[in-house]
Amino acid sequence: MNKRKISSLLAVTCITALIVSGCGGGSGKAEDKVVSEKDYEPYSKYESPVEFTIGRNTSHTNNLPKGDSIENNMATRYVESKVNVKAKVAWETDDMDQKLSLSMTTGELPDVMLVSRTIFNQLVDNDLIEDMTEVYEKTASEGVKNIYSSYGDLLLDQVKVDGKIMGLPMTNIGNQHQLLWIRKDWLDKVGGKLPQSVDDVWNLARTFVEKDASGTGKTIGFGMNQDAMNFSPIFAAYNAFPGQWIKKDGKVVYGSVQPEMKEALADLAEHYKEGLIDKQFAVRSDEEKEALVINGQAGMLFNPWWIGYTNYKDSIKQDPKAEWVAVSAPVDENGKFKTIRQDPVGGGIVVVRKGYPHPEAIMKSINLTTDFLYSLTDDAVQYKKEHASEGLTDHSRWNNEPTQIPMQVDYDDVLKRYYDDIMKADKAGSADGIQEDRVVSYEAYQEFKQKGTAVDANTYGEYLSRIEGQREANNPNLEVIPAGFYGTTETMKLKWANLQKMEQEMMLKIIMGQASIDAFDQFVSTWKKTGGDEITQEVEEMSSR
Known part of the structure; x- marks a missing residue:
């Protein structure tokens, strides 16, 4: 700089x-x-x-x-x-x-x-x-x-x-990337197996829908965010990385305008049309999307390791049998589950x-x-x-707001350190040797092993995040790809918001069938002419310093 x-x-x-x-x-x-x-x-x-x-x-x-x-x-x-x-x-x-x-x-x-x-x-x-x-x-x-x-x-x-x-x-x-979370009780119910490839993922979603795994008559495959970014594992399986600056052929380029995006969008559009993606995802509120999972209408979703600290853990309140497992899927043709390294700051x-x-x-x-x-x-x-x-009256953990400088720092690989600590303590049969703030996770794990899904929602959430989530966040098949650039250029300050809006509208229209897949090519052309090329040049200059 x-x-x-x-x-x-x-x-x-x-x-x-x-x-x-x-x-x-x-x-x-x-x-x-x-x-x-x-x-x-x-x-x-x-x-x-x-x-x-x-x-x-x-x-x-x-x-x-x-x-x-x-x-x-x-x-x-x-x-x-x-x-x-x-x-x-x-x-x-x-x-x-x-x-x-x-x-x-x-x-x-x-x-x-x-x-x-x-x-x-x-x-x-x-x-x-x-x-x-x-x-x-x-x-x-x-x-x-x-x-x-x-x-x-x-x-x-x-x-x-x-x-x-x-x-x-x-x-x-x-390792805060999206993981595939699946209702294991539904998997057992339909006689399925954990998916690996893109086809495996869609086939399982299709099985859940066709066999009405929820028993509600309204089973859906996946919910989706309005910008489709929570479906990053699907994109990554096609070597597509929307919303990310990546290195390609020795240059820094914007992932959303690369040709690999077109194939990934075509896949999503096909399965939206088939009914494997919630037809109303573009108009649902966050609360409504959560409700699809909590109330047992959806049995698959993409979410990071910390799912247990969200409202999704409350699915166990609606159905005591609601057991979730995390999977690193879909993998690409080389068996790799890819993700881009997020901004370290x-x-x-x-x-x-x-x-x-x-x-x-x-x-x-x-x-x-x-x-x-x-x-x-x-x-x-x-x-x-x-x-x-x-201390804090509700015994909150890691709350940095009351500190002199509300600053959070932690190890890049803390999820692995944390998980390994719990596993060592589990093997030893005691939490005496682990870091103090991790004892609550060890205890939740012990309780889950004894009671299964009969534990309370908070204990279940702790187990989901700290055992299922952290384990899978460090899957040996994970390939973390360095980003090409973090930050903001001068032209971004003026034009990035409009370019992002145009990008989101393009993705939504293609996925929902309101525009043909060829609309992607027109988007790329317009993106380049209306500031994209200028920004890309600035990014290249800044990243090469």
Whole structure:
């Protein structure tokens, strides 16, 4: 990523603000910065309190104990007690990008911000945030560094500018692709077998419909999202990757306009016409689509590993025999189940206002918050035990909203680590040796093994996600394909929304038979002429830097 020219208006505004206030509404100026080598130590405690201000999305936390707040709760007190770092909320907003854009023009930036890629680029271009390279190298804890390094160079490369680390990214863990979930009790009922190929998948859906596996007289094959993206495994079996920038023949291209898409769309159109895809999928609300599954009208769907944390787990309430299994299907002609690696930056990037005197304090807060949320250290585990009465009233797991910096980081391969931990504990017959936050999953597994689908819905959901889902998310036949590009180009800002709308309309019309398959060729031609070629050129240039 190279620096672009600074906007004249913003530069003048911020220079003026720098003279008056240090271009920030926070807790110190650049010239006040006095940092010792001890201050850089990951867990060293300041003699005097160090405070930072933070701009946050509006908090919807309502499960804090009486008297606690976003600024003062068990998670924040843990950080304060260990390193003497305190956070103060500068403001809350429902539109972070708009709020930060306004703050940039006035020069009133908080010390810490969690920003989108777009705002990150603007802050970098206008030299408004700290270079965090030295802070990361010296102050990041072993736990945080291990997490980041699990992504190889992929993650930190997203926030490097001219080789400098300009922000600390939240993480988007790997293997969150769509899996095929099937009602095993229906499979047993019709005498079927788990599918592998595209034909196998459609044949099973056809069998469910023809034999009315639901017993309602209204059995459907699949539900589908309006943009058809939840059917990515079907597309991938044809080597088609809609909505993704991919590398092809040495160049970065947009998956939705590649010729492989045409064959995949023809397949979906054929099976929609046959009645194997919900005829009303384009007009159903999300709640109505969920109801098809929960009420036992649909016995197949595509969903990631975390299905058990959605309302789909409630299908067991309607039918105690509703047993779901996850399958990596369909596979391609080589037996591979393909998916594109999603953007490794998930949820945003933490940046520090340029001129804030103690950027290393922000790293310390992140170190301790990560330890706290995931019980990474004995100290964090002990603290939570000693202060258990101060925790969230509903015992939510991994809730990062009450923390000083609401930032989530985790290993790229955490799903495998998590699953392997549970399997080891199961073999040992005890959860004593596994990470504290995984005990609930181990216990749910034990209960499911004893009672089967007679467990309650929450226990069943935990089992579905952490055993069925995580196991299948790491299927040995999985082939993860690196994406060609993440991010936004200049022309995307102006034209991408219209291009996406055109793409979605094309896919819907072809799948539903409202347009012939040849409409795809016209779409590709129009897409290229109305900004697609220009964007592709920008993507190619940016990805080659």
